[in-house]
Amino acid sequence: MMNDQFDNTKEKWTELHESLQDLLAGYADNELDEQDTLIIEAHLSGCENCRNDLARQNALSERLEIIPPARITSGLQKRIDNMQLEESPVPDMHLETSLAKVLIPFKSWFKNISRQPVFGASGWAFALIFAVVISLPTSWQTQRSQIPMINDALAEYHKMNSIAFPVSNKNTSIKAPVNLPEGRTLATWATSIAGEPAQAFAIRSGRNIIFQYQINETVLFRNPEVRQAIADFGNYKLRSNEVDVLALPLTDSGVLVVGPAKSLPAVEKIEF
Amino acid sequence: MTALNSQKRFQQLTHPWAGRLYSVALRQTSDSHIAEDWVQETLLRAWRDFGQLTEEITIYAWLLKVLDHVIADDVRREKRRHQLAPIITVEDKYLIEHPCSAPGPFDETLKDQTNSQLMDAIQNLPDEFRRVVLLRDLEGLSYLEVAYILDIPKGTVMSRLSRGRRILASALLKLENKEQKIDRSSNIASKK
Numbered sequence: 087m088m089n090d091q092f093d094n095t096k097e098k099w100t101e102l103h104e105s106l107q108d109l110l111a112g113y114a115d116n117e118l119d120e121q122d123t124l125i126i127e128a129h130l131s132g133c134e135n136c137r138n139d140l141a142r143q144n145a146l147s148e149r150l151e152i153i154p155p156a157r158i159t160s161g162l163q164k165r166i167d168n169m170q171l172e173e174s175p176v177p178d179m180h181l182e183t184s185l186a187k188v189l190i191p192f193k194s195w196f197k198n199i200s201r202q203p204v205f206g207a208s209g210w211a212f213a214l215i216f217a218v219v220i221s222l223p224t225s226w227q228t229q230r231s232q233i234p235m236i237n238d239a240l241a242e243y244h245k246m247n248s249i250a251f252p253v254s255n256k257n258t259s260i261k262a263p264v265n266l267p268e269g270r271t272l273a274t275w276a277t278s279i280a281g282e283p284a285q286a287f288a289i290r291s292g293r294n295i296i297f298q299y300q301i302n303e304t305v306l307f308r309n310p311e312v313r314q315a316i317a318d319f320g321n322y323k324l325r326s327n328e329v330d331v332l333a334l335p336l337t338d339s340g341v342l343v344v345g346p347a348k349s350l351p352a353v354e355k356i357e358f
Numbered sequence: 359m360t361a362l363n364s365q366k367r368f369q370q371l372t373h374p375w376a377g378r379l380y381s382v383a384l385r386q387t388s389d390s391h392i393a394e395d396w397v398q399e400t401l402l403r404a405w406r407d408f409g410q411l412t413e414e415i416t417i418y419a420w421l422l423k424v425l426d427h428v429i430a431d432d433v434r435r436e437k438r439r440h441q442l443a444p445i446i447t448v449e450d451k452y453l454i455e456h457p458c459s460a461p462g463p464f465d466e467t468l469k470d471q472t473n474s475q476l477m478d479a480i481q482n483l484p485d486e487f488r489r490v491v492l493l494r495d496l497e498g499l500s501y502l503e504v505a506y507i508l509d510i511p512k513g514t515v516m517s518r519l520s521r522g523r524r525i526l527a528s529a530l531l532k533l534e535n536k537e538q539k540i541d542r543s544s545n546i547a548s549k550k
Binding site for chain 2: 104107108109110111112115117135136138139141142143145146147149150151153154155156157158159161162163165166169171281282302303304308309310313
């Protein structure tokens with residue numbers, strides 16, 4: 087009798103163990119609902135094999151994320167530029183409305199966030215937003231970054247900051263994306279961030295030299311952590327070896343601002 | 359909107375993604391010419407179906423879906439469809455017995471692999487797992503976006519990803535074994 091009960095429980099456990107293995111990726115990626123999360127956590131506490139599998143999934147996912155994308159070939163770029171498109175395949179009106187509504191969700195999240203202070207300019211809503219703004223400076227991430235765009239920006243910042251770059255007046259027509267207090271553009275050059283072309287700016291702001299990298303949206307929103315931070319706070323911040331990096335979305339691109347720790351202006355004071 | 363304007367709008371919306379599309383395509387073939395053809399075909403089809411774009415869809419996810427269809431039409435032939443995907447559980451021999459399968463040593467194993475070794479291992483995954491791993495772990499898309507692109511439920515994305523990563527982990531451990539054997543035999547050969 088006892089044996090039957092034991093076998094039955096063991097069978098049930100095995101069944102659950104097998105079915106939960108398909109949810110381990112979801113748990114690793116934070117894509118499970120609350121109930122499944124609780125079930126998985128209860129199972130993980132007593133199952134070493136699943137715990138190890140979860141650790142391997144996390145490690146794999148982190149390692150694969152930093153593989154850089156390939157660069158487009160000049161041949162393909164030419165082919166695309168010269169591509170002959172036939173006449174418009176859709177009625178004009180429909181096209182116009184559907185295009186006007188094409189949303190890149192990240193952009194709309196950001197717009198919603200920046201609209202909030204307008205709609206909630208009084209009462210609790212305002213207090214809430216104020217509390218979020220107040221808490222922003224404490225949200226600097228201090229761990230070493232695994233994000234290619236951040237690593238590239240930091241690497242170039244360290245490299246360029248240690249050599250004397252020329253003060254150029256030739257490129258004054260190219261404006262840095264973000265206006266810094268008492269900022270003066272010293273130099274600008276074309277560079278590459280996370281395998282994609284980017285424009286770099288060296289700006290003297292007060293006593294500090296601050297770099298800005300104008301990057302395309304794909305690079306900015308590629309990392310889920312950055313995407314989430316921009317959705318939640320409107321920006322992503324990281325502090326690494328006494329250097330601060332701030333990632334911000336612009337109208338149809340993005341900017342990375344890199345400078346000595348605590349030298350960057352508060353986000354709400356930044357003018358675009 | 360005139361035909362010329364809509365073409366221009368199409369180009370403005372889609373051309374910035376061409377580089378990323380090429381990168382995704384190149385992860386599914388080792389031939390850069392084939393990858394280029396796929397991207398061009400994707401943009402042509404996208405133009406043809408431009409009217410189907412709705413407000414719920416992001417341009418990039420939509421283009422990836424078209425690309426997935428282009429690749430499917432080109433290479434995913436019957437033999438691949440009938441390929442039986444191995445089911446690997448967390449009790450898989452390599453995942454249990456291999457000295458590098460525990461969390462710490464496994465991290466080291468991954469660090470030792472070059473990007474191209476990892477890409478080769480991904481290329482060898484059965485098709486249905488490879489596509490999910492590529493879109494989620496290399497392109498960083500959400501489960502919902504992957505589900506949309508591949509036309510499968512979100513739960514299927516999760517199970518394929520769980521299994522795909524497990525197969526990949528097991529394959530990488532096997533690879534590590536082979537490399538150790540080669541190292542050992544070359545050491546013996548050099549001593550002789």
